[in-house]
Amino acid sequence: MKFALSAEQRQFAASLHELLAGTSGTVRAWAEGKHEPGRKLLRAIADLGVPALLVPAEYGGLQADVADMVVAFEVLGFHVVPGPIVESAVVAPAALGGSRKWLPALASGEALVTVLNPLGLDADIADLVLDLRDGQVAAVRVESLEPVRSIDPARRLFTVDGERVPLGPAGRAFDLGVLAVAAQLLGAGQWLLDEATSYARQRNQYGRAIGGFQAVKHLLADVATQLELARPLVHGAAVTAQDGGGTLARDVSAAKIKAGEAAYLAARTALQVHGAIGYTAEHDLGLRLTKVRALLGAWGDAAFHRARVLESLS
Secondary structure, eight states, X not given: OOOOOOHHHHHHHHHHXXXXXXXXXXXXXXXXXXXXXXXXHHHHHHHTTTTTTTSOGGGTOOOOOHHHHHHHHHHHHHTTOOXXXXXXXXXXXXHTTTOTTTHHHHHHTOOOEEEESSSEETTTTOSEEEEOGGGEEEEEEEEEEEEEOOSSTTSOEEEEEEEEEEEEEOTTHHHHHHHHHHHHHHHHHHHHHHHHXXXXXXXXXXXXXXXXSHHHHHHHHHHHHHHHHHHHHHHHHHHHHHHTOTTHXXXXXXXXXXXXXXXXXHHHHHHHHHGGGGGSTTSTHXXXXXXXXXXXXXXXXXXXXXXXXXXXXX
């Protein structure tokens, strides 16, 4: 099966890239607890329709294909957009199907939702906290929050205590969250490859650009290969999700594993190519290094997803 983006999807991605160019300052501000620049960015993303993609048309959504969501989240991962956007734009519409109270607010970007997984991302600013454990959806009436240190400062995590109010079965909400994170990893990995390739053309050693050395070319080529091998798995899982196939759990888990491996290789290679400058807090490379490392464990680590794939084959 050949996966190719439509002209509309390519234009959608290009519009998102244009909107999100130069967001590093916003990401750093979010990590410091300064949310207004990030909320402004999320509102602009909402104006392009991202939170409305998976919301039914009757609730003000676009009722788009899951593949459109993957296209959007690959771009969001490329630019490391902060905030609980996977939870709000992907998981919540699936978990809250039929909710006239929340779906219109999600589609417009007015509401932010986080999900305990088991920690709540940006739970201190979320309008709604959901718990998807045990295959059921419950709304959490928050009584107390406790911050938890994250390897990625822009992923602000909290433990949440409070009464759980059952809402219904979780359905495929968890799997869609996994798929969105896989797309983010793919996007972050692509940024790392692009940045490492650009830097290799500029950095000189022994009188020539390091990109001209065969060893460096091989490193970058390996990353490009792994990203291209991961991309069909991510888009293939989107097709499964759209068609309602019975292999969704297996397909999204396989996509998360491969996208994570490719992004991690991209992170290691980009750091190797950049050398000491890659360790500095001022360089944008660090924003992706910590994001990739955090997303590897988000919505299930590699061991969890390998077990799911193995279970589906038994």
